[in-house]
Amino acid sequence: MSLTPEKAKAYWRENLGIISVYMVIWFVASYGFGILFVEQLDSIHFFGFPLGFWFAQQGSIFIFVILIWAYVYSMNKLDEKYDVHE
C-alpha cells in the first residue's frame, strides 16, 4: 500500500463525513417521519395513506434502499479519489 498516513487519515475523515450525512437522513426518515412526528404528518393525506403511517410502513423502506445505493456510489468515488479501490 502506497497510502501515506496523512492521506489515510483524510480518507477516513471523508468516509466518516459521508456516513454522518447518510445516518442523519436514515434517522429522520425512520424515527422522525415514522415515529416522532407521525401525528403532524398523519393529517396530510398521500395517495389514500395518512403520510406518517405511509412513512412508517413503506416510505422509510424505500428511503433505506436509496440510501445504501447512494452510499455505495459515494464510497466508490471516494475510493478512486484516494486510489484505494481494488
Place this chain on the structure above:
Amino acid sequence: MSLDLLTYLFIGGSFALYIGIAIWARAGSTKEFYVAGGGVHPIANGMATAADWMSAASFISLAGIISFVGRDGSAYLMGWTGGYVLLAMLLAPYLRKFGKFTVPDFVGDRYYSSTARMIAVLCTIVISFTYVAGQMRGVGIVFSRYLHVDVNTGVLIGMAIVFFYAVLGGMKGITYTQVAQYCVLILAFTVPAFFLSAQITGHFLPQTGLGATLSNGQSVLATLDQLSVDLGFKAYTDGSKSTIDMVFFTIALMAGTAGLPHVIVRFFTVPRVKDARTSAGWALIFIAILYTSIPGVAGFGRVNLINTINGADNTGTAYAEMPSWFKNWENSGLIGWYDHNGDGKVQYAAGNAFEGGKPAFTEGTGEQGQRMVSNPALAPAPVNAAPFANEVYVDRDIMVLANPEIANLPAWVIALVAAGAVAAALSTAAGLLLVISTAIAHDMMKKTINPNITDKQELMYARIAAIVAICIAGYFGINPPGFVAQVVALAFGLACASVFPVIVMGIFSKRMNTEGAVTGMLVGLVTTMAYIIYFKFMGGSADQYLFGISPEGFGTVGMILNFASAYIVASMTPAPSDEIQRIVEDIRIPRGAGSAHAH
C-alpha cells in the same frame, strides 16, 4: 388437480431443486465450507442474504402481526430493513476487509483476548439456537396443514433436507440453495399479494393498493379503521405503544439485525470490499420487495377476514356455512370457536372468547360439528361499541397461509404459498446451523481448545457440529418450548446489546481495548438478559417498566450501557498495542482485501 396433489408437486419439486444444487456445490475445504470460497457474486450474495434473513417469522408471521396490531407493527418493518443501512455503512465493508471467517474471529483478534472470543461464541450460539427453533416449527405447521402429515413427521422431513445440503455443502451449498429459495419464496409471497390487491382494489401492486379507494368511497385504510372501531378494536392506523417505547424497540430491532451473526457472516463470502457494500444494497432491494408488500397483504387479509366471518349484514355467519379454510385451521388448532350467545353463528369482535386467550381443545365435537373447548370465557361482553361479544380465536400465524384460501384464489397459488413458507424456514435454518457449527468447530475447537488440528479434521468437526445442531433444532421443533415468542426478543436484545456495539467500537475506535470491550459486552448482556428474564419469565408487570420501555426494546438500553461502560473502562486502562492499532487502520482502507483466510 387437487390442492393436495399440487402441494406435493410444488414442495417436492422445490426440494429436488435444492438437493440438486447441493450436490453440484459440495464443499471440499474449510474455506468453501465457511465462506463459500469467498467468490460469490454480489447479486447472488444479495439474494442469499435476503433468503437467509427472511425467515418463517418474516414470511408467515409478520403480515399476521401487522394485520392484528396495525400501526404498532411498523417497528418490525422499519427495524428489520433499517438494520441493513447500519450493516452497509458501519460493519460489512470493514469486516470483509478484516477477512476472517466468523464474528468471534473478529472479536477475538481485534481485542487480542480469548475471553472476548468466548463471550462472542456464547452470544452467537444462544442467538442462533433461539432462532432456529422457530424455523423448524414453521416447517412443521406447513407440513401438518397442507400435507396432512403429523407436525413431527414434517419437522423430521425438514431436518433431513437441511441436513443434506448444510452438512454436505457448507456455506457454498447453502449460498446457492438460498438463491433458489429466495426465488421460490418471493414468488410465493408476491403472487397471492398481486391477486389479493387486484381483487379488492383493482390495483395490481399491493404497495399502492392499500391506499386505493374502495366501492364504498373510502380508502382501504379508512375502511379498516371504521371496521376496527365498529368491532371494539382500536383504529388500525392508531398506535398503542408510547413514543419512547416505539423508538427504543425500533433501535433494538435495527441494531439487533445488524448484529446477527448469520447475517454478518454472509458479507465474508464476496471477493472485494466494494462487493460487500453492493451486496448489502442488493440484499435490501430483495428484502424490500417482500417487506413493502406486507402492509398491503396485512390490510387486505384483515378486511377479508372480518367480512367473511361477520358476513355482509355484520351479524355473523352460521358455522355450518363457514368456508372450508375455517374448519381446516380449526382442525390444526389455530382457529377456535365457542358459541357464546347460542345462535349457531360465528361472530368476530374485540375481546377474548376464551379464558387466557387461546382455546384449550378437548375430545369430541359440538352439535354444529365444531371442536369442543374446555375454557370458554365466562360471561363475555361486547367491548366498546361492538355489537356482540367475540366468539373466535384466530392465530396470527395463519394470516399469510390462509389469505389465499379466504380470498378464494386458485389452488396452485395456495400450493405455491406452502412451498414458499417452507423455503423461507429452511433457508434461514440452514444459515443458522452453519453459524453454530462454525462457532463450535472453528472458534472453539480450532482457535481455543486445540489449534493443531488439520483443515480436514476441522471440516469434520464442523460437519459433526452441524449434525448435532440439526438434531437439537429438530427436538425444539417437535417439542416447542412454550417461550419461543419470548426468546426471540432475547435473541435481538443480545445481538443489539453485545455483538453490535463490540464490532462497531472495534472498527471506529482505535483506543478500545480488551478491558473495555469485555466489560461492555458483559454489562450489555447482563442488564438486557436480567430485564427480559424478569419481565418475560418471572411475571414482572408492565407498570414496572423502566421509563415505560418494554423488554423487547430494552436491548437499546443495554447497548447504550455497553458503549458507556466500555469507554469508561478503556480510558482508565492501557491502549492496545501498536500492532492492533495498525490492524484497525488497515481495515479502514479497502485495497488489498484478498480473500477471507483463517490465519
